[in-house]
Amino acid sequence: MDEFALIERIGAQLGGEAPQWLVLGPGDDGAVVRPPAGHDIASSIDSFLADVHFPAGADAELIGYRCLMASLSDLAAMVAAPAWALVALSLPDGNADWVTALARGMDEAAAAAGARIVGGNLAAGPLAITVSVQGWVPTGAMLLRAGAKPGDAICLSGPVGGAAAALRQVDLAASRPGQLSALERSYWRPQPPFSLAPELRSHASSGIDLSDGLLADLGHVAAASGVGLHLESAAIPLAEGARLDDALSGGDDYALAFTTRHPPLTARFAVIGEVAAGGGLFVDGKPADEQGFRHFR
Amino acid sequence: MDEFALIERIGAQLGGEAPQWLVLGPGDDGAVVRPPAGHDIASSIDSFLADVHFPAGADAELIGYRCLMASLSDLAAMVAAPAWALVALSLPDGNADWVTALARGMDEAAAAAGARIVGGNLAAGPLAITVSVQGWVPTGAMLLRAGAKPGDAICLSGPVGGAAAALRQVDLAASRPGQLSALERSYWRPQPPFSLAPELRSHASSGIDLSDGLLADLGHVAAASGVGLHLESAAIPLAEGARLDDALSGGDDYALAFTTRHPPLTARFAVIGEVAAGGGLFVDGKPADEQGFRHFR
Numbered sequence: 001m002d003e004f005a006l007i008e009r010i011g012a013q014l015g016g017e018a019p020q021w022l023v024l025g026p027g028d029d030g031a032v033v034r035p036p037a038g039h040d041i042a043s044s045i046d047s048f049l050a051d052v053h054f055p056a057g058a059d060a061e062l063i064g065y066r067c068l069m070a071s072l073s074d075l076a077a078m079v080a081a082p083a084w085a086l087v088a089l090s091l092p093d094g095n096a097d098w099v100t101a102l103a104r105g106m107d108e109a110a111a112a113a114g115a116r117i118v119g120g121n122l123a124a125g126p127l128a129i130t131v132s133v134q135g136w137v138p139t140g141a142m143l144l145r146a147g148a149k150p151g152d153a154i155c156l157s158g159p160v161g162g163a164a165a166a167l168r169q170v171d172l173a174a175s176r177p178g179q180l181s182a183l184e185r186s187y188w189r190p191q192p193p194f195s196l197a198p199e200l201r202s203h204a205s206s207g208i209d210l211s212d213g214l215l216a217d218l219g220h221v222a223a224a225s226g227v228g229l230h231l232e233s234a235a236i237p238l239a240e241g242a243r244l245d246d247a248l249s250g251g252d253d254y255a256l257a258f259t260t261r262h263p264p265l266t267a268r269f270a271v272i273g274e275v276a277a278g279g280g281l282f283v284d285g286k287p288a289d290e291q292g293f294r295h296f297r
Numbered sequence: 298m299d300e301f302a303l304i305e306r307i308g309a310q311l312g313g314e315a316p317q318w319l320v321l322g323p324g325d326d327g328a329v330v331r332p333p334a335g336h337d338i339a340s341s342i343d344s345f346l347a348d349v350h351f352p353a354g355a356d357a358e359l360i361g362y363r364c365l366m367a368s369l370s371d372l373a374a375m376v377a378a379p380a381w382a383l384v385a386l387s388l389p390d391g392n393a394d395w396v397t398a399l400a401r402g403m404d405e406a407a408a409a410a411g412a413r414i415v416g417g418n419l420a421a422g423p424l425a426i427t428v429s430v431q432g433w434v435p436t437g438a439m440l441l442r443a444g445a446k447p448g449d450a451i452c453l454s455g456p457v458g459g460a461a462a463a464l465r466q467v468d469l470a471a472s473r474p475g476q477l478s479a480l481e482r483s484y485w486r487p488q489p490p491f492s493l494a495p496e497l498r499s500h501a502s503s504g505i506d507l508s509d510g511l512l513a514d515l516g517h518v519a520a521a522s523g524v525g526l527h528l529e530s531a532a533i534p535l536a537e538g539a540r541l542d543d544a545l546s547g548g549d550d551y552a553l554a555f556t557t558r559h560p561p562l563t564a565r566f567a568v569i570g571e572v573a574a575g576g577g578l579f580v581d582g583k584p585a586d587e588q589g590f591r592h593f594r
Contacts, residue, residue, distance in 0.1 A: 023337055024439065028521070029374040029506055030341030030430075032439050035332045040320055043415065044327030045383035045429055049422040077326040086342035088385075088427045118340065125346040125425065130385045130418075132342055132429035133327075142321065142329050209326055224325070 001096040003122055009096050013103035014110075014117050021083065022116060031118035033084050039136040042080035046071045050127035055173040060098045062177055062188045063129070064105025069190045070211065071131035072113045073254040076192035077209035079143040079201045080135030082115035088132075090125035102129075105177075113194055141201045143258070145224035148206040152259040152275040153266045154218070154229060157193040160210060162186025162239025164250020169241060183241045190254035203262035210253040215281060215288050218257060222281050225259075230282045231273035248283070298393040300419055306393050310400035311407075311414050318380065319413060328415035330381050336433040339377035343368045347424035352470040357395045359474055359485045360426070361402025366487045367508065368428035369410045370551040373489035374506035376440040376498045377432030379412035385429075387422035399426075402474075410491055435498065440555070442521035444503040449556040449572040450563045451515070451526060454490040457507060459483025459536025461547020466538060480538045487551035500559035507550040512578060512585050515554060519578050522556075527579045528570035545580070 001009070011026055018025060024032035035041060048067045050056035072082050087106060091099065110117050115133065148154075166172060166187035175184045192209065200207060206225055208217050214236070222229045236247050247253075259275055260266060281288045298306070308323055315322060321329035332338060345364045347353035369379050384403060388396065407414050412430065445451075463469060463484035472481045489506065497504060503522055505514050511533070519526045533544050544550075556572055557563060578585045 023437070024441070028442050029371040029504075030339045030377075032337050032339050032375070032434070034337050034436065037334070040329050040331050041338075042327045042329050043381065043383060043429075043431070045385045045416060045418050045427070047385040047387055047418050047420045047422075047427065049387060049420055052420060052422055074326040078329070080327075084340065086340060086429055088342045088344040088429075090344055090346060090425065119342060121342050121344050121427075123344045123346055123349060125344075125349055126423045128387065128422065128425060130342070130344065130427040132340075132383055132385075134340070134431075137329070139331065140320070144321070145325050207326075 001094045006094055006096060006099055007122055009100050010103040013100060013107050015107060016111055019116055022118060026119045031084065033118065036136055038139055040139050040142065041134055042075055042078040042137050042142060043134045044074040045130065045132045047128060047130045056127055057173040059176060060101035061105035062175055064102040065109045066188050066190060067129045068106040068109035068131055069113065069192065070254055071133045072115055073190060073192040073209040073211065075133055075135035076194050076197065077207050077256055078137060079141065079197040079207065080137040081197060082113040082133065082135045082194060084118045084134050085110060085115050086132040087117055087120040088130040089120065090123045090128045092127055138201065143200055143204055143207040145206055145208050145221045148221055148225035148227050148259040148275045150227060150275050150277045152205050152261050153271045154231065154273040154275060155258050155260060155265060155269040155271055156237060157196060157256040157269060159237040159239040160214060160253045160255050161242030161246030161250055163252035164246035165239065165242040186239050187252065192254050193256055199265065200258055203265055204258040204260045207256055207258040210255050210257055212251045213249045215248050219281050222279060226279065228276040228278040228280050228282065229273060230276055233284050235270060235272045237270045298391045303391055303393060303396050304419055306397050307400040310397060310404050312404060313408055316413055319415060323416045328381065330415065333433055335436055337436055337439065338431055339372055339375040339434050339439060340431045341371040342427065342429045344425060344427045353424055354470040356473060357398035358402035359472055361399040362406045363485050363487060364426045364428055365403040365406035366410065366489065367551055368430045369412060370487060370489040370506040370508065372430055372432035373491050373494065374504050374553055375434060376438065376494040376504065377434040378494060379410040379430065379432045379491060381415045381431050382407060382412050383429040384414055384417040385427040386417065387420045387425045389424055438498045440497055440501055440504040442503055442505050442518045445518055445522035445524050445556040445572045446502055447524060447572050447574045449502050449558050450568045451528065451570040451572060452555050452557060452562060452566040452568055453534060454493060454553040454566060456534040456536040457511060457550045457552050458539030458543030458547055460549035461543035462536065462539040483536050484549065489551050490553055496562065497555055500562055501555040501557045504553055504555040507552050507554055509548045510546045512545050516578050519576060523576065525573040525575040525577050525579065526570060527573055530581050532567060532569045534567045
């Protein structure tokens with residue numbers, strides 16, 4: 001199937017009623033959106049390469065869902081409401097069924113997050129997916145990696161380590177939508193906590209999404225905030241099947257880590273440590289290497 | 298050099314004073330921008346793969362300039378003022394000098410267009426560059442492929458065919474910045490006419506950027522507008538070294554084609570034909586196949 005026919009197949013998967021802010025969807029030189037008054041726009045881009053970021057032979061619908069949700073996770077971390085996404089796809093061949101399933105998975109993730117895919121690009125090449133995501137955040141209210149203050153609690157939005165545990169234990173290329181185990185869901189169905197945004201905007205001092213592992217990502221918070229972060233390993237909520245090491249050094253969790261001293265938040269979410277003066281990252285009192293995933297190490 | 302060190306090298310190339318609308322640049326989970334009141338946002342994404350969209354062995358600075366400018370061209374076509382860009386880069390190795398030159402070329406193109414690179418992503422993989430671009434357009438004033446009316450003149454913003462002629466005649470992998478021939482400049486230094494935007498907003502009925510060749514791109518305008526487009530081949534302004542076929546079926550020109558009946562525009566720009574009722578695309582009275590570049594043909 002050729003480029004323009006494939007693009008039509010993809011477009012047919014992008015369903016649901018168009019949001020009010022969407023002035024022009026796919027099909028022209030670009031999409032046009034109308035931002036709501038009184039809002040800034042958070043904007044981010046992520047790439048997913050076959051056999052680097054996902055198993056090339058895996059189910060296309062699962063790949064699509066995961067790539068889009070992992071991209072939108074950056075918006076959750078900045079407490080922005082997901083709005084529009086653009087998807088650039090490079091494919092070794094024009095397999096229409098594969099592309100249709102990928103688009104279906106992406107659209108499902110977009111709908112679940114309240115986002116909309118408004119355009120894209122298709123090219124012949126090694127299998128890779130790049131997603132640009134944009135979201136609204138009330139003017140000046142974004143949450144940064146900088147801002148953690150000594151005395152704040154360090155919280156997690158949910159259990160971690162599940163995706164790394166799945167990578168370790170499961171043949172993810174054999175996963176099928178509708179038949180996912182809890183471990184498989186950790187990897188294929190990341191659920192960034194978008195609904196937390198209003199509360200975090202008011203009461204969190206810093207935030208980051210956990211894409212590279214707890215140590216690497218919290219290392220960024222410590223550096224950006226100019227503080228020390230002291231974690232207690234026993235307090236880290238582990239996903240089913242995960243070991244401590246999966247949580248500390250594995251990636252792909254897409255939970256949020258945030259700092260706060262707001263009791264309704266610290267009561268509801270796992271408090272895994274405390275912010276202190278000075279610098280660095282410590283686990284059970286010992287300095288931690290940042291052992292997250294890093295390209296070109 | 299590892300991922301984070303490379304990102305720092307890239308950031309050092311992104312110079313100049315930050316625009317007022319940029320709330321937060323690279324370094325967090327995403328960038329944050331503040332759209333000007335009374336404006337919509339045009340948004341587009343493009344991918345450039347080594348040895349599909351550019352010669353893999355070419356000078357990195359030239360590659361960077363061309364990829365960014367070709368992406369921004371979509372904004373010129375929608376009469377949007379370029380604002381922010383995100384760049385996702387996949388690279389086979391962490392060659393710091395190569396990446397630095399690429400970023401320098403991209404920053405040069407962004408600066409020339411009035412845009413700013415506000416974030417990106419870096420991954421290890423086959424050489425590929427994906428650029429997401431966003432620009433401001435006064436509310437409701439975007440120019441579409443749809444809108445051409447019978448009786449409108451079909452105009453070009455500049456000569457065409459130069460990039461295809463360069464691909465045919467020149468070893469573009471040997472091009473060096475600062476020593477470009479006119480032909481090489483056609484390919485490596487696309488110059489979308491951003492400054493035309495205000496005049497086109499008021500007086501053009503449709504527009505498209507010429508990325509896939511005159512026939513393929515004007516075919517989109519004919520279809521979207523539901524009109525016939527009748528071209529006179531002798532009126533098409535050819536770039537130095539280009540043949541008619543380069544202009545009709547070659548790509549990569551990034552000039553604009555637009556339709557208008559505004560005399561100051563038709564006097565200043567080449568009129569290459571006329572819009573008529575009915576449908577289809579005709580060259581010198583004969584139906585034209587759409588012969589532009591197409592992936593997965």
